[in-house]
Amino acid sequence: MSLDYVKKLDFESDFFDLYKLSESTYGAIAKTDSMMGSNAGFIDIGDYLIIIDTTLTAKAAEDLKRASYQYTQKEPSFIVITHYHMDHIVGNSIFDKSTQIITSDRTLMNIRNESTKSFEQFNNFDPKKIAELEESLKIETDEEKILDIQNDLRFLKGVRTIKFLREPNLTFKNGCIIHGDNKNVHLQSFPKAHTDGDVIAYIPEEKVLFAGDLLFANRDPWIGSGDPEGWLSVNDELMAIDFKITVPGHGDLASKAEFYLESKYIKELIDLVRNKISAGEEPTQITREDFSKELQSWNSICFGWNINFLAEYLKNS
Ligand SMILES: [Zn+2]
Numbered sequence: 137m138s139l140d141y142v143k144k145l146d147f148e149s150d151f152f153d154l155y156k157l158s159e160s161t162y163g164a165i166a167k168t169d170s171m172m173g174s175n176a177g178f179i180d181i182g183d184y185l186i187i188i189d190t191t192l193t194a195k196a197a198e199d200l201k202r203a204s205y206q207y208t209q210k211e212p213s214f215i216v217i218t219h220y221h222m223d224h225i226v227g228n229s230i231f232d233k234s235t236q237i238i239t240s241d242r243t244l245m246n247i248r249n250e251s252t253k254s255f256e257q258f259n260n261f262d263p264k265k266i267a268e269l270e271e272s273l274k275i276e277t278d279e280e281k282i283l284d285i286q287n288d289l290r291f292l293k294g295v296r297t298i299k300f301l302r303e304p305n306l307t308f309k310n311g312c313i314i315h316g317d318n319k320n321v322h323l324q325s326f327p328k329a330h331t332d333g334d335v336i337a338y339i340p341e342e343k344v345l346f347a348g349d350l351l352f353a354n355r356d357p358w359i360g361s362g363d364p365e366g367w368l369s370v371n372d373e374l375m376a377i378d379f380k381i382t383v384p385g386h387g388d389l390a391s392k393a394e395f396y397l398e399s400k401y402i403k404e405l406i407d408l409v410r411n412k413i414s415a416g417e418e419p420t421q422i423t424r425e426d427f428s429k430e431l432q433s434w435n436s437i438c439f440g441w442n443i444n445f446l447a448e449y450l451k452n453s
Contacts, residue, residue: 139381139389147203151196152176154203155389158342160319162207163383164200169286171294172196173223177346177383178204178212179339181316185210187235188337188346188383189218190227192294197227214238214314216323217304218348218385219331220246221361222254226294228302237304240325242333244307251301258295266292283437326350326373328366330357330385338377345379353387353394356438357402360445364402371399401431409446419447 145162147154151172152164160180166172173192178185178200185208190197204212217225217239225247228237239247266289273285311324322338330349337346349358350370359367375395382390404427412419422443424432 149199151199157381158344161344174385176200180208181319183316184213186214187212188216189224192223192226194230194297197230216337218335219243220251229298236306238306239304240333240335241307244304255301258292287437326370328363329370331362343380345382347382347384349385351384353384353390355387355434356436358438359442368399371395419443
C-alpha cells in the first residue's frame, strides 16, 4: 500500500525525520545509526498531548519534546511506553512529574527487574573501557563484530545521558482508553511477543497504529526477549485491526504488509533452526539465502543473535 499521503515535516533534528501521519498523529522515524535508537511519535487529541516512547538518549527525547510543542503548542500530558527496552525509555527522565507515564503492569515489572539492572550496569561501566571499545572499532574488520561494537557503544553512551531512570507511574493490565475531545487513543497490552507486556497505541478515528517493537519493518526483529511463537499470534491479532499506517519500533513507516513479512521471517527462522537441530547440524550455518527471496536483503545485528537464541529456546521447549 502506498503511504504517499504522509507528509514529511520540515523539522530539524539530528535524530529523526518527522512525519504527519493523520490529523492528530506524528511519527518520528530514527535516522540511520543516530543515537535515537528507536522510533517514537506523538498524538494530539485536543485535550491531551501524548508522546509514544522516549528513545535511547536525553537529547533525542528533547528534540521529540521540542517537535511536539512546535506542532501542537501543548505540553505532554502522557507518555506511553511500549516496552521495557532501554532504547524506548531512557528519555523518560527529561519529563517532569506533570507528565504521567503510562504502560502495562508487565512492562513496569520488567522495567523494575530488567531495565534498572541494565541502567546500573551501563552507568557503572568503566569509561576507560568505552575508549577501548572505540579504539577496537577502528581496527575491527569483521562486519558482524563492527555492528556489535557500534550497538554496545550506542547503548552505553545513550543510557549515560541520564542520571536516573524514571519509571512509569500509571499501569493497566490488558488495556485502557485515553479519551480526548473527539478522538480516543486505545492502549492494549500483549503478554508474550517481542517482550512480556508489549503495548500498542491505536487511534481508530484515524486508522493509525503505534506498534512499538511488535514491528521491525523490513529488518530482523529481535526475538530473544519474549516468545517468538506468541509473537506470531499477536501479529495475527494486529493484522485484524483496521489501520492504514503504522509507526514501527524500528524501520520506516509501514502498513500491514510489513507485519505479514515479519511473521514470515519468524516462521522461516524457527523452521530453519529446528531443521538444523534435527539434522544434527549447527544452526549458525544458516544464511540469508536460506530464506524466501523477499527476506534475503534484510540486514541487522539481530540475525546472529536470533539464531543463537532460537537454538537454545528450541532445545529447551
Ligand atoms: Zn525492543
